Amino acid sequence: xxxxxxxxxxxxxxxxxxxxxxxxxxxxxxxxxxxxxxxxxxxxxxxxxxxxxxxxxxxxxxxxxxxxxxxxxxxxxxxx
Numbered sequence: 001x002x003x004x005x006x007x008x009x010x011x012x013x014x015x016x017x018x019x020x021x022x023x024x025x026x027x028x029x030x031x032x033x034x035x036x037x038x039x040x041x042x043x044x045x046x047x048x049x050x051x052x053x054x055x056x057x058x059x060x061x062x063x064x065x066x067x068x069x070x071x072x073x074x075x076x077x078x079x080x
Contacts, residue, residue, distance in 0.1 A: 034040075046054060
């Protein structure tokens with residue numbers, strides 16, 4: 001029973017990691033195409049300047065992750 005639960009959880013983690021990797025690769029390709037099209041040779045990094053839109057995106061993503069974790073924790077608690 002415990003072994004089954006561990007395997008199920010590991011499978012969920014594996015699928016999430018694969019999905020994250022795929023999304024990261026897609027975003028990298030899209031950004032590369034945009035930068036190539038726009039002729040961008042170099043960038044200013046976020047330690048040099050962090051625009052408001054990036055701070056907003058980071059906040060929204062963090063809140064979304066926290067909300068999903070709370071939802072999962074509640075379901076796990078209710079199931080026992």
